[in-house]
Amino acid sequence: MAVMTAKWKVFADMLLNGDEQAAYQLVEEADSDSLTIYVEIMTKAMQYIGELWQKNRITVADEHLATSVCDFVLSQYSFPFKRRNTFSKGKIMFLCLEEEQHMLGSKMAAALCSEKGWKTRLLGANLPLEYALQQAAEWEPDVIGLSAALSYRLPLLQGYIDSLENLAFRPQVIVGGRIAGNYNVYKYGSEETAIFDSLHALDQWLDRSRGEVEIDGAS
């Protein structure tokens, strides 16, 4: 066991090689729950790939390829959860701030929500606030998840939180992504804003909030 390479490392190498079949197979055969797969395999692999870039061992192009392959594997893995949730726990919508391209985190969060029976919409990377507001107004989700990676977007994040929390139907705004690890992030949200610095934190929050949403959201 000691000599066995960690799964996330093997997975990272498959991503960098563009081998989506092997990568998907690894995830399929991991024999773990989704949260573990997202956190212990995918996230760790992507962090490691980020470090490789920092060490000048790979280029941005390699990173793009790895991201795409990881994205594909995630899509394929989480597809069965996408089925219509007839007895839904509530509606949740995810988006990345304008110019934000790091969308794997929100995609994992969305997959987790689908699996837990939420009606989920993933609006994806780089969504200008006006579109976010428009989508939110049309669909009226109970929860809106915002994702960003880089700290200099904090002021922009504040604008998103502010506008979305003030919508007439008062959605709960939650924040994730690398930015949520910044100790300053709390200053940019309101008292209602929930900030999760990990998928585990989101997972626990989803389980706790389940009851409440069912009471006021169910038929």
Added chain:
Amino acid sequence: MEQAEYLPLPYFKIDKNYDILSMSDKSKQIFLIGDGFLSLIDEESQEKAKSNVLPSITENSVELNLKTKEKPLVAYQVNVHWYNGEGHVICHEAPEQMGMISGQLQKLRDRLEDTDFELLEKKEELENAVERVNRLSGPVIPLHESVAIVPFFGDLLPEKLETIKTGILRHLHDSTIDYLLVDFTAVGNISREGITKLEELFHTIRLMGQDIVLCGIKPQHAQAINNLDRLLDAKKVTSLSEAIYRYIG
């Protein structure tokens, strides 16, 4: 290098402390020059810069995120050459098209992916529907304690007969049926493989001790059934009503 200021790319001459000794006009035009070369570099790229841009690595090429006047973060390819304790640095923007192209590829891939998965889902649905239709295409209907009828529906294809067979055998296994009326009235085509399957099915039924009565055979089935008949020695009756009359009435 006297003419450095006219170079068509951002160029810096730096020392080992990252102080800027000289630069091209292009550098001044693009970057907000603060305190030394490191001030151009995004916080998260600082460590990378420090460990890759240093005199002990004479020649290096490294991707760094730099702060420009226009944007807080732009990907640059930075080439460095050290000579006599001075670093000569050229920065060229990582081709912007690459970002655009990868964005476009991403969109295309998303579309394909959705279509791919939707198709897969439809395929599964279709297979389930076919399986269900097959199962319903040969129901066993008890008419009497010793007689049951199996009306076949549609084209008799091997997969369908395989599904039907399972149902029939399960039904016959714990029943008192002596005669099984097999009705071909609603049958379309029978494929060659279908005949083989049919033969198998009839053999098995006879092994279980039931007599088979074929009815409702149309002229276009006669040839095929005829070959079967020689093997099976099954009874044949023109129509279903006659069969019912004869075996129950």
